[in-house]
Amino acid sequence: MKTKILLVDDLEENLIALSGLLKDQDAEIMTARSGEAALELLLENDFALALLDVQMPGMDGFELAEIMRSTEKTRTIPIIFVTAAGNDMNRVFKGYESGAVDFLHKPLFPMIVISKVKVFLSLEKQKLLLEEKLQKILETERSLNEALRSRDEFLSIASHELNTPLTSLKMQLQMMGKREEKLGRDAAFSKEYVSKFMLNAEKSVERIIHLVNDMLDISRVATGRLSLRLEDTNLSDLTREVAERVKPFLSVAGCSLSLELESDLQTRIDRFRIEQVLTNLLTNAAKYASESSVTVSLKREGDRALVSVKDEGEGIPEENQKKIFERFERVGSDVSVTGLGLGLYISKEIVGLHKGKIYVESQPGQGSTFTFELPIN
Ligand code: ADP
Numbered sequence: 166m167k168t169k170i171l172l173v174d175d176l177e178e179n180l181i182a183l184s185g186l187l188k189d190q191d192a193e194i195m196t197a198r199s200g201e202a203a204l205e206l207l208l209e210n211d212f213a214l215a216l217l218d219v220q221m222p223g224m225d226g227f228e229l230a231e232i233m234r235s236t237e238k239t240r241t242i243p244i245i246f247v248t249a250a251g252n253d254m255n256r257v258f259k260g261y262e263s264g265a266v267d268f269l270h271k272p273l274f275p276m277i278v279i280s281k282v283k284v285f286l287s288l289e290k291q292k293l294l295l296e297e298k299l300q301k302i303l304e305t306e307r308s309l310n311e312a313l314r315s316r317d318e319f320l321s322i323a324s325h326e327l328n329t330p331l332t333s334l335k336m337q338l339q340m341m342g343k344r345e346e347k348l349g350r351d352a353a354f355s356k357e358y359v360s361k362f363m364l365n366a367e368k369s370v371e372r373i374i375h376l377v378n379d380m381l382d383i384s385r386v387a388t389g390r391l392s393l394r395l396e397d398t399n400l401s402d403l404t405r406e407v408a409e410r411v412k413p414f415l416s417v418a419g420c421s422l423s424l425e426l427e428s429d430l431q432t433r434i435d436r437f438r439i440e441q442v443l444t445n446l447l448t449n450a451a452k453y454a455s456e457s458s459v460t461v462s463l464k465r466e467g468d469r470a471l472v473s474v475k476d477e478g479e480g481i482p483e484e485n486q487k488k489i490f491e492r493f494e495r496v497g498s499d500v501s502v503t504g505l506g507l508g509l510y511i512s513k514e515i516v517g518l519h520k521g522k523i524y525v526e527s528q529p530g531q532g533s534t535f536t537f538e539l540p541i542n
Pocket of ligand 1: 449452505508
């Protein structure tokens with residue numbers, strides 16, 4: 166927006182002369198022939214400077230200035246009074262303290278007018294720059310505070326999530342110790358007992374590894390170190406392999422699994438990372454859509470491969486569909502389902518690095534379909 170200067174004088178010829186003097190100042194010049202007309206302009210515009218003739222019939226320059234100083238919108242506009250030499254100086258202007266004030270004496274010397282106006286305009290520019298910088302600093306402060314809050318929240322959730330499997334492991338070990346004490350080693354550790362213990366221990370350890378890996382990925386994303394190792398891959402085979410691997414987990418959750426895969430779809434991807442995305446979508450289906458049919462499909466659309474995981478769970482309300490791809494966002498009502506709210510965020514980053522996209526289509530009560538698209542190349 167162009168800087169504006171207000172000139173107020175009851176004589177048209179004075180306004181024309183002053184406007185002429187200031188025409189090279191890269192500012193829009195607006196003029197008023199009376200205090201009343203000036204007030205109207207002052208309320209509708211933002212001025213960087215006002216030059217007020219002191220002697221005017223009706224409201225004089227000082228009166229106008231006093232009204233300006235008592236009005237919020239015009240309080241800080243710098244004012245240059247234009248006075249007849251020797252006159253007016255003994256009148257005290259009430260309002261010095263709330264803004265810059267200077268005087269120009271008639272007859273006006275062009276050099277002096279221009280240099281005074283320049284000083285005020287550059288002060289105004291500095292002020293605007295400082296305000297802009299201050300705004301930026303305040304914004305940065307806000308986002309830093311938000312980041313701190315979300316880090317603290319994350320640390321508290323993560324410690325809780327890590328604590329659960331660790332406590333379970335510790336309890337199992339303590340129980341083993343007690344059992345050995347009571348029954349003696351041979352009687353205490355039958356084959357079945359040991360395999361059951363191993364299975365539980367493995368589950369706890371796997372959960373810890375999974376959490377730690379997610380946390381490592383998050384820090385890689387934050388520092389731009391999540392990189393891809395691209396290799397030519399048969400996406401059809403890879404999708405089938407991952408689905409088969411997660412199948413037991415789905416079965417435990419009461420989910421059936423069907424595959425609709427286009428065959429022999431080849432593209433260049435980071436195999437390990439795409440497996441991670443697909444595993445996350447499938448384990449989410451088991452976690453959030455238990456007892457439902459889950460369908461994994463793969464198809465080609467133009468130069469893109471589309472991989473979808475469809476479930477018949479309770480679905481995700483529209484207002485949460487974007488949110489769940491953000492960091493640490495969990496939206497479901499079932500707090501017993503464990504998770505850090507990182508899986509979809511990491512998946513979005515991975516798919517994004519492949520120049521693809523990931524999204525969900527869902528209607529509450531009618532299940533969700535998560536799809537990621539990858540370029541075929
Ligand atoms: P986490 O599972 O650790 O919470 P995610 O980022 O994988 O983290 O998922 C974020 C949130 O999205 C979940 O907490 C859940 O509320 C929601 N969500 C993900 N998948 C599904 C799904 N298939 N059905 C319903 N809600 C889901």
